[in-house]
Amino acid sequence: MDFTLSTEQLDLRAGLTALLADHSTPERVRAAEPLGFDPALWAVLGEFGFPQLASSREGAPAGLAELVIAAQAAGACLASAPLVETVVATRLLDRLGRTDSADLVTFSPRPAVAGVARTVPWAAVADRVLAWDGGRIVASRIGHDADCPKQTMSGLAIGHVDLTGATVLASGPEAAALFDEALADWRVLTAAGLVGIGAAGLRLGVEYAKTRHQFGQPIGSFQALAHQLADAATLVDGAELLVLEAAWAGDTGSTRRHGLAAMAFAFAVRAAGQAADRSLHAHGGYGYTMEYDIQLYFRRAKALGLLGSGAGAATDAVVTLALADTDEGRR
C-alpha cells in the first residue's frame, strides 16, 4: 500500500491550479452566472488538453488517478466548465470504440424518462448528450432541443434534452455494463470535484475565523466554532482518501470499483456539504450575503449532490459491495 502521489499527479495539480487561479477567479465564476458556463475558460481548458487527454486516440490516456486530481483542482475554484462530464463522455465513447465529431459532449448521470433526459449538466451548451434511455446508450442528435430552466441553484448549464432522433450507440447487457462504468466514472470524478469544493470552502471559513475578532479574540479560538470546522476537515480528508482509492480501483479494473465509486460519491456529498455549511456559518451574517464567496461553494456542493440524486442514491452499489466483500472473505 502506498499513498504517495505520482509525479504525473503532482504536475497536473500544479499546472491546472496555476491555470485556474488566472482563469477561474471568483469574479469569473460570478460573471458566468446564472448559466454557469464560461466559454473563455472552456477554451483555455481545451488548449490544456481537456477532454481529449482522457481519450486513447491521443496516445496513452490519462487515467482516473490523474483525472480526479484535475477534477479536484477544478472543483476547488468552482470552474464554470464541463470538465467532469466531457471526460466521462470521452471515456464512454472510447470504450464504445467511437469518436464524436461534436465539440462538446456531455453525460447524463440519471436515466432518461419517457424519452427525455432531465436536468442534464451542461446540456444547455453541449452539442450532444450521452444518456441511458430504455436499456440503450444513446447520443442526442447534434444541436438537440434543450429546454433550459432560467433559474437553477448553481449554474451548471442545466438542460432537459428531448432524445427524439437520438443515435443508439449500444443496447443489451453490454450497454448496461458500459453505462455502469460511465456512471462509476462520473461518481468518482464528481466526488473529486466535491473534495475540491469542500477543501476550498473550508479554507475560506478557516481564514475568516483566524482574522475575525469578537469578544477580543479571533473567533477561531472558540472551540464551539473550531471543533465544527475540525469535524468538517475530517470528513473532507476521508473523502479525499476514498476518491483516490476509487480512482485506483477504476484504473486497475478492481471488482470493487463500482462500489467504491458509489461510496466516494456519497461520502464526498456529505463532506462537501458539511464543509460548505459550517464554513458559511463561521462567517456569521456575512456568510449569508452574496458578497462573500462562501455562498458559491455552499450552492455548488449541494447542486452536484443533487445531480447524482443525493447521498442516498448510491446505496445499492455500496450494499452490493459490502455483501460481495463479505462473501469473498474481505481482504
Next chain:
Amino acid sequence: MDFEPSEAQRRFRTEVRQFLAELPPATSAAVHDSGTLHSWSVHRAMAERGWLAAAWPADQGGQGRDPFEMATLNEEFARAGIPIEGWLIAELVAKTLQIVGTEQQRREVIPAILSGEILMCLGYSEPDSGSDVAAARTRAIRDGDEWVIEGQKMFTTMAHEATYVFLLARTNPDVSKHRGLTMFLVPLDAEGVEVRPVHTLGGERTNATFYERVRVPDSARVGEVDGGWDVMMVALAFERQPAAAGHLLHLVDRAIAWARTPGADGHAPIERPEVRACLARAYTDLEVSRLMGYRMTWLTARDVLPHTEGSLAKLFSSEALMRAASSFVDILGADGLLAGHGTEAPADGWIEHEFRHSVVTTIYAGTSEIQRGIIAERHLGLPRAQARRAST
C-alpha cells in the same frame, strides 16, 4: 498510489485467520464476558507463534514483520472479536522502553513482555486529571537511592493482571505542570499498592489504583527526572492507533450476518430500505476508517510519526463506530434491548454490546474534543483555544 495489500500481508492474513479459526468457538464471548479484555491462553498461543514479538527484529527474538503485517494482525483479531488489549498495552510500553528506557530496563523488561510472561498497565489518568493529564498530582519524592510514591490513578486497565504500572508522577511541584513530571515502572506487587476494580458500561473491568508510601529504586525511573512528559509523548504516539476501526469491522460483519438471515416473516432485514441505508453508511465509514488507519501504517512504515493523521483517524473511526452501533441497534427495534452472547439477542448480542462499548472509544486515548483541538490547531492552523491558553 497503490491500495493493494502486499504479498507478505496477504500471507500473514491467511496465517492469522487459520490461528483464529482454530480457537475454541466460545473464546470471543468468554473473553468479553470475563470483563478482562485479555486471555492468557490466547496470549500464550500468540507467544508460541512468536507473534508477541512479531514486529521486533530477529536479534531481539522477533519476526521482523512490517507495520502493514502488524496492522493486518490487529485487524483480524478485531474482526474475530478476540480482544488483545493486554498485549497492545504491554507492547506499547515495550516500544517506549526501547526508545527511552535504560539498558537494564531494555534487558529485563522488554524480553519478559515479548515472551508473554508479563503484562503492563498505564498509570496516567487520575481522579482529577483525565484530558489534562499533565495536571497529575500523584507524587514521587526522592529518598536517597529510592523514590516514594503517593497518590491515586484512575482507569488503570489491566492492573489486576499486569506486573508493572507505567506511572506518571509529579516530582517537582514548583515548575510548570509539564516540566515537573517523571515516569516510573512500578511493580504492582510492591508494598503499598492497592488495585480496586471499576466496572464499566461496556462490561469491561478497569481499575482504580492506590499508592501509599510505595518505595521503588531509582532504576525504576524511565527517562530523565522531570522528563516524564517527553516519555509520555513517545508512548502516546504508539497509543493513538484507531482501534475503533477494528470494532467497526467486527460490528459490520455481525450486522451483515444478521441482516441476511430471514426473520419470522420470512424476509431478510437486508430487503428493507432503512437497513440498506444504515449498512451502506456504516460500510462507507468503515472503508474511510480503514484508509485513515492504513495511511498511519504507511507513515509509520516510512519512519514518520503520524500526528494529525492519527487524530483524524482516531476522531473519525470512533465517532463512526458510535454512530453505526447506535443506528444498528435502532434498526433492531425492541429486540435491540435483548442482551448477552449465546442468548436470544439478535446478532448474538454483539450489536447491543457494541452500542454500550463504542462510547468509550470516543473517550480513551484522547477524547474526541482533544482530537478536534489538535486538528483545528495543527491541521487547519486555527488559533489556540481559549481554555488551554488560560491554563498554561
